[in-house]
Structures are given as structure tokens and as C-alpha cells.
Amino acid sequence: MPAPTVVIIAAGEGTRMRSSLPKVLHPLCGRPLINWPVTAALEAGAGKVVVVDNPRRRLEDHLPDGVEVAVQQHPNGTGDAVAAAGSHIDSTSTVVVINGDVPLITAEALQGLVQAHEDSGAAGTVATMELDDPSGYGRVVRDREGNVERIVETKVEGDASEAELSIREVNTGVYAFDGGSLLAALADVDAANAQGEVYLPDVLPKLREQGKVVHGHPVTDPTLTLGVNDRVELARVQSLAQTRIQQAHQRNGVTIVSPATTTIDAAVKIGRDTVIEPGTTLKGATEIGAESVIGPHSTLVDATIGDGVSVVHSYVVQATVEDHGTIGPFSYLRPDAHLHPGAKAGAFVEIKNSTIGRGTKVPHLSYIGDADIGENTNIGASNITANYDGVRKHRTKIGANVRTSVDTAFVAPVEVGDGAYTGAGSVITEDVPPGALGIARARQRNVEGYADRRKG
Known part of the structure; x- marks a missing residue:
């Protein structure tokens, strides 16, 4: 199969950072946040890396050579952000979608997701993890065969039933799709929700309606998909990244x-x-x-x-x-x-x-x-x-x-x-x-x- 395309969603300004600098340009151990997932994608062998920015295009000058930029014209949700990158997506290749504020994702984790997706023959694969306290995360609902049926959001009271809230398996926000299936499903997703936005997880039920399978791929290390929304979370992620960097040097004889x-x-x-x-x-x-x-x-x-x-x-x-x-x-x-x-x-x-x-x-x-x-x-x-x-x-x-x-x-x-x-x-x-x-x-x-x- 062709090398996968990796779409990185980074169009938000990150207002909770309380900064004039876009969230994903804040430095983390010598690199802007956005360049951590970009580097992981390149090391994983991506054939193409596409970063979705907003119309201000403030990220372009900070990206490595060869990384392409798509523009989401309006802040209309994660599904709309991926759709903005539609012209960069090859319908015959695997497409990985990740957020630009998950700097601890690794090349090995992305390779494992792509391998599991392509081996399963599914149209979509969701990277999931089990948490002792899943509060605030979207719950992964599986069908009797163990495939992913849907993602239930829990941000607003009443979004999920008691049974759904008891589920400990959650959505990490990292996905792999068949390119053609993704593009077709995005065209069918609407903004019929309280926020009036197009959400990427809504693609999953659309794929199932078309008779296609959605696979769940468990991730055992929950730190890999930690996001950064404010400076407290940035400090936490920096501590973990610093440990990873130092341990790599120590294992190499330092x-x-x-x-x-x-x-x-x-x-x-x-x-x-x-x-x-x-x-x-x-x-x-x-x-x-x-x-x-x-x-x-x-x-x-x-x-x-x-x-x-x-x-x-x-x-x-x-x-x-x-x-x-x-x-x-x-x-x-x-x-x-x-x-x-x-x-x-x-x-x-x-x-x-x-x-x-x-x-x-x-x-x-x-x-x-x-x-x-x-x-x-x-x-x-x-x-x-x-x-x-x-x-x-x-x-x-x-x-x-x-x-x-x-x-x-x-x-x-x-x-x-x-x-x-x-x-x-x-x-x-x-x-x-x-x-x-x-x-x-x-x-x-x-x-x-x-x-x-x-x-x-």
C-alpha cells in the first residue's frame, strides 16, 4: 500500500494558554509543540504530512521542509478541519489523523496504529485506551463483535447514559482511515449538535451505515496521547518529554x-x-x-x-x-x-x-x-x-x-x-x-x- 498520509489538526489558537503565541508554537524541549507530532509522523514513514492551520497561517514558517499546509477557513470542528485537508488526501492510501497538541505521540505508536488498521481491513480505526478515571473523555462503545460502534461524548450532562459513563475505554483522538472511505463519510457528516460543529468522531457511525467496519486499537501507554490546553498541562508534558530524552541518552551510554x-x-x-x-x-x-x-x-x-x-x-x-x-x-x-x-x-x-x-x-x-x-x-x-x-x-x-x-x-x-x-x-x-x-x-x-x- 502507499505510505500513509498524516493529517495534523492545528488550527486552534489555544486561548487557554493566555498567550499571543498560538498554542502549538509554544516551545517544548527546544521544539515548537507542533513539530513533535510532525517529527513522529516523518519518522514513522509518512508519505505526506499535512498540517491544518487557520487563515492566519502562523505555523508555516515553523514546519520542516516538505510538510504541507491546509487552511480551515472557520473554526467549525475537527471534522471540518480534516475536510479542509481533503485535497491532500489520497483515496487509495491510509490516512492518520492526530491533533497538533499531543507532543508525546511516537513514531512507533503511529506505525502500530497503521499496521493494526491495515491488517484488520477496517475502514476506520480508533486508537483507544483504558483509564481508571475516564472523566471528560469520549467513551468507546463497541458492538457484540467487538468493533467500534460509536464514540459517546461526555462534556455535557445527559450526553451519555449511566451505562455508557461506566465504560473505561476512551477515545484518544488518534485515528486511521481508508482515505476514500474517510472522504465519503466526511461529505455526509453534518453539524447537528449543540455546538453546531462538524466532529470527526461522527464519521464512525457513517462508516458503519455504509456496512463498513470500525476497529479499535488499544494504546497501553496513556501518556502518548496527552494533550496540552494550558501551561499547567504544558509543564506536565515537558516533564515527561524530558524524562524520555534523558533516558534515551542514558541508554546510549551517557x-x-x-x-x-x-x-x-x-x-x-x-x-x-x-x-x-x-x-x-x-x-x-x-x-x-x-x-x-x-x-x-x-x-x-x-x-x-x-x-x-x-x-x-x-x-x-x-x-x-x-x-x-x-x-x-x-x-x-x-x-x-x-x-x-x-x-x-x-x-x-x-x-x-x-x-x-x-x-x-x-x-x-x-x-x-x-x-x-x-x-x-x-x-x-x-x-x-x-x-x-x-x-x-x-x-x-x-x-x-x-x-x-x-x-x-x-x-x-x-x-x-x-x-x-x-x-x-x-x-x-x-x-x-x-x-x-x-x-x-x-x-x-x-x-x-x-x-x-x-x-x-
């Missing part, structure tokens, strides 16, 4: 010392035998190699970290630290800082838009900006590159095997040759040739008796 105090985004990659210490946050597209130690209390955002790197009590943003680098404590690596193998950024060091050569050390209390430093150089304490003249930024070049003394300022553009030295307290405004000592400071003068004069 040690997370304190899962409760660690935050890892969905796209983060971590190598084997790396240790994540307590209080650490790894965000965005951060990649960490093997046998590194990150933390405690470090934050990495879109960072690239090699093997055997140590990052202690530091903040690293869009920076690269190659193998066996040492960072911190209390370092700040800003965008385009690039530390080559064995380089060090020590205590209270800030580096941005600079290359630090192999084995070079910037041990403490220094600012290096817009600079290129060669290998095996040692930058003394409290060095700065004065890179901004008030209008433009300029680069500083410091060669290999250079030794700079404490309190040296390099006023860019300036170049220090290989093997050169600087004197303590110097303000270097001119190039220092290779092997030379650059000193730029006033000669000391002691004023005898100065203290006694002040007293007088």
Missing part, C-alpha cells in the same frame, strides 16, 4: 548525575561515557563528544563540544571547543569562539568571535574578542583585546608560543609575532615583532614623603 536538575533539548547529541553534572542545561543543536564532563551548573546553547572536554560552571553559546579543551569555572564563550584541541579558557574568561590555537591557554580574568591566537600561547591574567573603536571592530592577531604578562591590553588592529612577550601593565598599540618584548607603560616614579604631606 551518565546524567541528577536528572531532576538537568535540562536537555530534543535535538541535543551526546557521546558515550560523557558525564552531565547537576544543574546543567543543554539547548538547541548542541553536540557533545565522548568522555567529556559538562557541569555542574553549565549552560550550552547550540554549542559544539569535542571529546574529553571539561566545561565547569560556564555559559557556552554557538561556540566550538575541540577535543580535550578545558572551560571554566565561570567562563563565557560567545558566538564564533573556536578553541582548538587542548586549549583552555579559565576562570572568569570571556571569548567571542575568536580562534584560540591548539594548546593555548587563557587562564583567568581576560576578555578576548575578534582575535586569532596561535598555538601554545599563554595569555596572562587580566588581558583584553580592545577591538572596538566606537565605529568599527578590528581584529587582534597573536602568534604561536607567545607569552603575555598580566594586565596587557591589545588595541586592535595590532599583531604580535610568534614567540614574542609583553611586559606587565602594557597597552600594546603597535605590532610586536616575532621574538621581541613589547612594553608600553609609563616609568614608575616614587614620591618620597607623600603620605606625611597629605596628613599636613
Whole structure:
């Protein structure tokens, strides 16, 4: 059979979030909510993924390439939302329908639903689950043969009988359909209900009226279909997603010392035998190699970290630290800082838009900006590159095997040759040739008796 089409309903604004941002664009572990079910659908092998948006089309720019967008012109219910995607549906393929606010759905769960649907030969399949407390959920009513007869809603008193309310099997809101049967049934569904909307579950009785079978597919993990309607539910889902992310890394050989105090985004990659210490946050597209130690209390955002790197009590943003680098404590690596193998950024060091050569050390209390430093150089304490003249930024070049003394300022553009030295307290405004000592400071003068004069 053709690969299934997955239709994701996401046209609502999510007013209960109390936000100017659409509900499904709220971030969850580094991804917008909508991209969780989209990713699951793509990983499940969907031939086509269609997201149903509203006329404001605020989702399109946040979706992966290749995902198609349909527009539901008016908020007229879930059935109308699927009908809005009708031109994208192949009548010969299986169609999976899910909501855009169920981020914990997995590729495996979608594959299992499609397999069960296609094996059963049913026109429609409802993913169901059994709950100890099914309050608020639509109940799944089955016929004598065990097939699904209908879904009974329970939102308003009187919607369901006592017998129906005693049913513990509920509708998850996840469906698989034969494409042709779905389109035909949608055309026959009306809005004859209290809300005056077209509901997708009303397709099921229409399929049965046509003599077709509706199958029920039990889901054993109720967290897979948890929805998000407000920020309380978002926090609950985030906790579950975070556990899932961390456990995947742990099973791949990563040690997370304190899962409760660690935050890892969905796209983060971590190598084997790396240790994540307590209080650490790894965000965005951060990649960490093997046998590194990150933390405690470090934050990495879109960072690239090699093997055997140590990052202690530091903040690293869009920076690269190659193998066996040492960072911190209390370092700040800003965008385009690039530390080559064995380089060090020590205590209270800030580096941005600079290359630090192999084995070079910037041990403490220094600012290096817009600079290129060669290998095996040692930058003394409290060095700065004065890179901004008030209008433009300029680069500083410091060669290999250079030794700079404490309190040296390099006023860019300036170049220090290989093997050169600087004197303590110097303000270097001119190039220092290779092997030379650059000193730029006033000669000391002691004023005898100065203290006694002040007293007088």
C-alpha cells in the first residue's frame, strides 16, 4: 500500500494558554509543540504530512521542509478541519489523523496504529485506551463483535447514559482511515449538535451505515496521547518529554548525575561515557563528544563540544571547543569562539568571535574578542583585546608560543609575532615583532614623603 498520509489538526489558537503565541508554537524541549507530532509522523514513514492551520497561517514558517499546509477557513470542528485537508488526501492510501497538541505521540505508536488498521481491513480505526478515571473523555462503545460502534461524548450532562459513563475505554483522538472511505463519510457528516460543529468522531457511525467496519486499537501507554490546553498541562508534558530524552541518552551510554536538575533539548547529541553534572542545561543543536564532563551548573546553547572536554560552571553559546579543551569555572564563550584541541579558557574568561590555537591557554580574568591566537600561547591574567573603536571592530592577531604578562591590553588592529612577550601593565598599540618584548607603560616614579604631606 502507499505510505500513509498524516493529517495534523492545528488550527486552534489555544486561548487557554493566555498567550499571543498560538498554542502549538509554544516551545517544548527546544521544539515548537507542533513539530513533535510532525517529527513522529516523518519518522514513522509518512508519505505526506499535512498540517491544518487557520487563515492566519502562523505555523508555516515553523514546519520542516516538505510538510504541507491546509487552511480551515472557520473554526467549525475537527471534522471540518480534516475536510479542509481533503485535497491532500489520497483515496487509495491510509490516512492518520492526530491533533497538533499531543507532543508525546511516537513514531512507533503511529506505525502500530497503521499496521493494526491495515491488517484488520477496517475502514476506520480508533486508537483507544483504558483509564481508571475516564472523566471528560469520549467513551468507546463497541458492538457484540467487538468493533467500534460509536464514540459517546461526555462534556455535557445527559450526553451519555449511566451505562455508557461506566465504560473505561476512551477515545484518544488518534485515528486511521481508508482515505476514500474517510472522504465519503466526511461529505455526509453534518453539524447537528449543540455546538453546531462538524466532529470527526461522527464519521464512525457513517462508516458503519455504509456496512463498513470500525476497529479499535488499544494504546497501553496513556501518556502518548496527552494533550496540552494550558501551561499547567504544558509543564506536565515537558516533564515527561524530558524524562524520555534523558533516558534515551542514558541508554546510549551517557551518565546524567541528577536528572531532576538537568535540562536537555530534543535535538541535543551526546557521546558515550560523557558525564552531565547537576544543574546543567543543554539547548538547541548542541553536540557533545565522548568522555567529556559538562557541569555542574553549565549552560550550552547550540554549542559544539569535542571529546574529553571539561566545561565547569560556564555559559557556552554557538561556540566550538575541540577535543580535550578545558572551560571554566565561570567562563563565557560567545558566538564564533573556536578553541582548538587542548586549549583552555579559565576562570572568569570571556571569548567571542575568536580562534584560540591548539594548546593555548587563557587562564583567568581576560576578555578576548575578534582575535586569532596561535598555538601554545599563554595569555596572562587580566588581558583584553580592545577591538572596538566606537565605529568599527578590528581584529587582534597573536602568534604561536607567545607569552603575555598580566594586565596587557591589545588595541586592535595590532599583531604580535610568534614567540614574542609583553611586559606587565602594557597597552600594546603597535605590532610586536616575532621574538621581541613589547612594553608600553609609563616609568614608575616614587614620591618620597607623600603620605606625611597629605596628613599636613
